Amino acid sequence: MTTSIPSASYPPPPRQTANPAPVRPANSLRRTSSIDVAWPDGPEGERLFVGRARDYLTGPDGSGHTLATGEFSLRMTEDKTITRIAADPAPATIGQLVGARAGGHLRMALREIMPELIAQADPLYLVLDDLSGTALVSSFAWGQWYPERMDLLRERLGAEDGASALAQRANVCWGLQEGNSGVSGTAALDKVADADAGNLRNAADPEGWHQFLEHEGPGFRRARRIDVTRDGGLIRIASAFQDSAKLREGGRVAIHEYNLAATVDAETLEVLSLAPEARILPFRECPGAVHNVARLVGRNLGQVREDVLEMLRGPEGCTHLNDALRALADVPRLVEELRQPA
Template sequence: MNDIALGPPRCSAGPAPLRRPGSVRRTSSIDVSWPDGRDGDMRFVGRARDLVTPRSGGPAVVCAEDMFEARVTSERKITAIEARPARPAIAQLIGQRGGGRLRGVLTEVMPQERAGATPLYLILDDLSGASLVAGWAWSQWNPDWLATMRAAMNDPEMGKAFKNRENVCIGHVPGSSAFDLDGRVSPSNEAPTPAPDLRHPEDPGGWHAFTRQESVGLRRARRIDVSLDEVIVIDSAFQDSGSTPAGGRAALHEYRLGVTADPKSLRVLSIDAEPRVLPFIECPSAVANLSRLIGTPLPDLREKVLAELAGPAGCTHLNDALRALAEAPALIDLLRDAG
């Protein structure tokens, strides 16, 4: 509790660990940019890849790789989207808006992607969260971003905007530091948290290729490492970061997750979350409720997390990281197939 009292965590974990022999790694990223300027549509480029590292020590094998590119309005409405390899059904997402409903529509129009736990499903499911936080990237390029935001809204509008955020997560409970723009600890009065390169210098192939961001850009990146010993062992990481004028990156959200599960029942045996970078004092408190997930089969995590850790019981970004682990059984199958 002392860490929470002193302020939110502000230290990135840095590069990914070296891959273990006999493991599979799923990496994903969504890179957001504004080709037509701040008032134009956002360009989303999503990439995801499954990479098996054989126990024998042989060369790593790419088992699956997907990509999508989309245009999204400032209101988070999808105006164009396509996937590579092509999936004709993805066109049915055009006209949909980022948010919880988009995830429901995704399940309706592309059920085979969810059933197959494909890399494409992960990055499409993540489009809602990435579109929600994307605008933060501009704060790294405009020192007066807070004053600009205030000038664009009168007091009633600002009050309504804050009211709409109440209880969306544990960091936005009424009275929290998230609603005190002049206050104790907030992104408005702290230096950016450096986000080192996620690629390990001794293992540059441990991540798929990122889109280059030479101007304003947000990146949502995930890594899920799965190995199978006496139990299923999962080491996972999540990060939202923005490009900076100096050429580096600044982190907004970052978590590390450690999970074990039973190989037969797939039920979660243990779960631990390490908050690395979060914006508000209250945010790390969400990890106190993770025990609610013990005993949940991995494939059921998407629904269980939403049922048990919704609103002020959880953290939006931690929840997304937990939900992504529902696809771990598909990664275990890749390991078993590889022998």
């Protein structure tokens, strides 16, 4: 059951990035992924999505090499319909995603069309699985690049339609429970994103991230990092998740950022501890979602994708934190890769 606290009693939402990423630890495997969204044909044209993921093995002396990569490029209409897609390496069934919509049913379609990617914990699957969430949030980028367009949209909606639009979001997640500031209209919506996203790449560790898409104009990015190490009978995990957008004056602003630390029994894959940390979130109620994550302690890490959807659904969780948790299902496979010689 959710436990609601009067909205006014919450402190301000967190607004401090943990970036840059730490230097890769010795004897570790780092999975990084990103989806960059651009509008090469202007605001009325199709969106361009470029997803990239990489597994990088680091040896005892700090040197390392790439184990696996996955990349896709696709176009998507305003209603989130995929009109064309290419991938490298390309599964034979990748073309079947043309015509699919990046909504709640896309993950089901991925399970049906390319189950081998899930079974192999392929890095390409992670960015394909992230499409729905990225498509939903990426319009945030326009409000940062062209704030005047958002003002015009609010004027067109008017007070009544604007209130109706807010009400439709009620109970989709912990932070947007009925009565909370992001639903009631008491939050200053022009202030929900004022945190510097920082630089993902650490200057002391240039190989710590893969290469991102560089482009002109507005842009959105969802980025993930998962560091995995072995410590005797324990698997130690340190991960990070961030949604950010480009600013017209330069730099980036973040709207969602979590860090997540976990320990797992290396033999049974039982989750022994989970410690999420809210770094940047839009509304003051949002950080409360971290407390329900404790429900996953004692569960099997390999089943975390299904457990999250069952146990942290709707107002029981945060969709962005849920995505960060679901990505940990690939860690058992990453541990196997970690046993390879560097």
